[in-house]
Amino acid sequence: MPQPSLLARADFDSLIRALVARGYRVLGPRQRSGAIVFDEVSGAADLPAGFISVQEPGSYRLEDSGNGRYFDYVHGPESLKRFLFAPQETLWTVSAGGEVSFKEALPDLRPLAVIGARACDLAGVSVQDRTFLAGEHSNYTDPYYASRRENVFIVAVNCTRSAATCFCASMNTGPRARPGYDLALTELDEAFLVEAGSEQGEALLADLPLKPARDVDELAATQAIAAAADSQTRRLDTTDIQALLFNNLEHPRWDDVAERCLSCANCTMVCPTCFCHSESDVMSLDGTASEHHREWSSCFTLQHGYIHGAQIRPQIRHRYRQWLTHKLAAWIEQFGASGCVGCGRCITWCPTGIDLIEEVNAIRATRIDTPSPSGRGEGEGV
Amino acid sequence: MSANAKTFNPYLPQLAAVVERVDETRDVFTLRLRLHDAQARAAYRFQPGQFNMLYLWGVGEVAISIVSDPDDLDLIDHTIRAVGRVTRGLQRLKPGDKLGLRGPFGRGWPLEAAQGRHLLLITGGLGCAPTTSMIHYALQRRASYGRVTVCHGVKHPDDLIYTDRIQTWCAAPDTQVMLTADKGTPEWRGRVGLVTQTLEDIDPIMFKGMAMMCGPEPMMVSVAEDLLKRGMALTDIYLSMERNMQCAVGHCGHCQFGGKFICKDGPVFPYAQLRALLAVKGF
Numbered sequence: 001m002p003q004p005s006l007l008a009r010a011d012f013d014s015l016i017r018a019l020v021a022r023g024y025r026v027l028g029p030r031q032r033s034g035a036i037v038f039d040e041v042s043g044a045a046d047l048p049a050g051f052i053s054v055q056e057p058g059s060y061r062l063e064d065s066g067n068g069r070y071f072d073y074v075h076g077p078e079s080l081k082r083f084l085f086a087p088q089e090t091l092w093t094v095s096a097g098g099e100v101s102f103k104e105a106l107p108d109l110r111p112l113a114v115i116g117a118r119a120c121d122l123a124g125v126s127v128q129d130r131t132f133l134a135g136e137h138s139n140y141t142d143p144y145y146a147s148r149r150e151n152v153f154i155v156a157v158n159c160t161r162s163a164a165t166c167f168c169a170s171m172n173t174g175p176r177a178r179p180g181y182d183l184a185l186t187e188l189d190e191a192f193l194v195e196a197g198s199e200q201g202e203a204l205l206a207d208l209p210l211k212p213a214r215d216v217d218e219l220a221a222t223q224a225i226a227a228a229a230d231s232q233t234r235r236l237d238t239t240d241i242q243a244l245l246f247n248n249l250e251h252p253r254w255d256d257v258a259e260r261c262l263s264c265a266n267c268t269m270v271c272p273t274c275f276c277h278s279e280s281d282v283m284s285l286d287g288t289a290s291e292h293h294r295e296w297s298s299c300f301t302l303q304h305g306y307i308h309g310a311q312i313r314p315q316i317r318h319r320y321r322q323w324l325t326h327k328l329a330a331w332i333e334q335f336g337a338s339g340c341v342g343c344g345r346c347i348t349w350c351p352t353g354i355d356l357i358e359e360v361n362a363i364r365a366t367r368i369d370t371p372s373p374s375g376r377g378e379g380e381g382v
Numbered sequence: 383m384s385a386n387a388k389t390f391n392p393y394l395p396q397l398a399a400v401v402e403r404v405d406e407t408r409d410v411f412t413l414r415l416r417l418h419d420a421q422a423r424a425a426y427r428f429q430p431g432q433f434n435m436l437y438l439w440g441v442g443e444v445a446i447s448i449v450s451d452p453d454d455l456d457l458i459d460h461t462i463r464a465v466g467r468v469t470r471g472l473q474r475l476k477p478g479d480k481l482g483l484r485g486p487f488g489r490g491w492p493l494e495a496a497q498g499r500h501l502l503l504i505t506g507g508l509g510c511a512p513t514t515s516m517i518h519y520a521l522q523r524r525a526s527y528g529r530v531t532v533c534h535g536v537k538h539p540d541d542l543i544y545t546d547r548i549q550t551w552c553a554a555p556d557t558q559v560m561l562t563a564d565k566g567t568p569e570w571r572g573r574v575g576l577v578t579q580t581l582e583d584i585d586p587i588m589f590k591g592m593a594m595m596c597g598p599e600p601m602m603v604s605v606a607e608d609l610l611k612r613g614m615a616l617t618d619i620y621l622s623m624e625r626n627m628q629c630a631v632g633h634c635g636h637c638q639f640g641g642k643f644i645c646k647d648g649p650v651f652p653y654a655q656l657r658a659l660l661a662v663k664g665f
Contacts, residue, residue: 091393096439100480102395131633139646140392140631246640249662276635279628283440290440292393294628297635304636307626308465318664326638333641 005210006217007185007192012044012070015115015155018207024113024153027083029073034062036076038083038114048073055163055344058353071116071187074163077349079121079272083114084148085128088295091144091279095289105291106147113153117181119174120166120343122156124272125149126180130335131275137335153200156181160224162232165344167357170235173341175228186221193221234347236357237364238338242329244360247369249321253362258317260352265298267346267354268323273331273339278303299323324356392631395437395482396422400475401457406543409464411473412449414457415483428452430515431490431622431650435630436460436472437482444468445627445645447511448486451522458483461511461543487630488649491516491594492620499618500528500591502584502609506535506577506601512622512649513596514544521554530557531588535577535601539563539570560584578604581612589614594650596622603660606653619653639665 007015019026020042028041031048041047047070054061055074065072090105130137132145159166159175168174177184182201186193193213196202268274278297283290297304299322305312313319331339340356347355397418404412413436417423428434428448437443444466450459464473475481491512501520505513513532520527532551536542542561552559560580561572573580578601589612595602602621609619625637625644637644640659642651659665 092391092395094395094437094439094482100397100439100482102397102482104391104394138632140390140633142393142633143391246658275633277629278634278636279443281440281442287440292437292443294634299635305626307624308463312625313664315664321664322638325640330638330641334643 004193004195004213004218004221005205005208006213007194007208007210009068009190009192011209012047012192014208016041016043018204019113019153019155021207022111022204024111026113026115028115029071029076031062035060036062036073038076038078038116041115044070047071052161053163055165055348056353057165057347057355058350060348069187071157071159071185072161074159074161074166075118075120075343075345077270077345079124079270079343079345080114080117080152080154081124081128081272081274083112083152084125085132085145085275085277085296086148088293089144090291090293093289093291096287104143107144109147109151111151111153112148113155115155115157117154117156117177118159118343119156119177120168120341121272122154122177122180123168123171123173123341124343125154126178127273127331127335127337127339127341128275130337153204154181154183156184156197158184158186158221158225159228160187160221162228163344163348165234165347165355166232166342167234167236167344168342169229169232171238171338171340171342176225186225188217188220188224191217193217234344234355234357236328236340236342236360238328241338241360242332243369244364244367245325245329248363248367249325250370251363251366251368253359253366254317254321256362257320257354257359258315260354261300261316261320262351263300263316263319264351265300266349266351268298268300269296270345270349271327272341272343272345273327274298276304299326324359327356328360392484393629395435395443395484398458398481398483400477400479400481402477403473403475406461407541409473410461410543411464412459412461413472413475414450414459415481416457417483418480423455426455426458426486428458428486429490429493430519431512432486432488433630433649434458434460434483434485435487435627436462436468437484438468438471438475439481441471442468443482443628444472445487445630447515447622447649449511449515449518451518453522461514485630488645489647489651491519491622491650492592492652493519496520496592496594497526498528500588501530502533502588502591502593503530504533504577504593504595504597504605506595506597506605507537507541510534510543510596513594514547516594517551518547521551521557524555528556528591529585529588530554531584532557532559533562533577533580533584534559535562535564535580535597537564539567539572558584577601578608581605581608586612592618592620594620594622599623599660606657616654616657617652620650621653621656622649623651623656624649
């Protein structure tokens, strides 16, 4: 284990400069329209100093933190997802100038550095790796995802605050970043504790004006991260979650939540792990070429469950149930891990403030448990 | 140098050409395709029950079951019903027209486990392409299987396809074909009624064999439960499923059925794996 170092707050620019010098396009947190999003940063002055986010179900407000810290905001609607799994992209193009031929359209490979990824975001990447990279859980590598994955440098930030909607501690994903980062920072009063998590991260340290960290610095970082975990009031009880959800598919709570759910798909857009996407073709105006596109899709759309003239999930209760049973239960069968990393974004960014933890708890509290081996759903009307 | 240059791109179609189009009914047709690249053609192998993604220029892709014989290394046949934008366009293709093909994808019928067993092949409606591939496969290798019984139900006699081929099935040794239509016509020589009703008249020895089916889910569930009552083992019942499929490799999420991806864990499944969820609407 390399020893942690200290980067003075006044020297934060040197980190951005070092990344730029190595050819990275550098993104970091910035304040935009009342929320924190990732965008290009050229210096520490671009960072959202002095903000905290007050997050509640269906509510996100930035407020003055009363100090100058850069990373007290915890997180905004964006995870790392869009940097690896593009919201919209061209998979291939085909031309028809007498002869049809297919041509790959792989993404621009300019390396990207992202400053400010949280533990939940890293956990989201490791969950998406199971979908998009060939291995135990996937037969094929998605070359578009893989090429971005290889070209991203992640500067993680260990959370020393939690939002009210955070529950990463109960999902065992944070608030300290698990491996997967190149560098991890912990923000202290006047400095950042810096730890390298990869060879590239280690190499970058050589470019920074670092001082060795003292025991007292490491202790302060550990205590601040532990305090962030302790401050989390939400926790998701995942005990027996697969049987709980799949044995309660006719629980009245699904009707109850369907009354509140707008089927707007916000939860799936902000989720770091949701991977559904749809494909479409866009022909050029002169009809000589066509592009095959894909873009993020959602199980909350009617398009998602369409099959030659029929709709698999016509009601919102079907679609919310599809999402929750997949996220928390079916995902484990598919990928050997939960699809939930405990970031709480689906709670914050739900326009009607639906809290998946409350939904699970409600089902658990009044579970019916009707497994259906041959006990077939009678009266299952649309 | 990025890894993707070295990596196979499962999304990229290969160029193929239409060799022949056979019009089966007004809206059902078979496309016989040949891959353009000789190397790709030589490397292409599939199992009955697997599917390809066919790409119609400028319009899009659609998942289509492969109905030709896996030992035919030249042509790949797809029987298609014109129901949507892509399939209606595919219906207009002529010999020599180009299209995209990627595949094969998914898990096909349990050919190994079926060796030496009696085969009960049950289809309903127009979704008979996946089982048709298995019927052809078994009849081409007749000695490897026990008795073969085909129960094929259609809504209307006009929906019956492959009439020539059905004649040859009837003529095959130890093979019984039962055709049924929900409503008959004066010319209809088959049975009238639902495909489930044909089970009553099947030699009970067939229930010691394996069942393979495709068609509407309520019909498959109804038949499967009936077969269980008649003594067939749960592990001997297989079905081919359909869902919206766009990527075919388990990435796009559309074809999920509980914890299964129809595209990569199926489309052929043992009934036991899907039984509980098939009883619930909305998956």
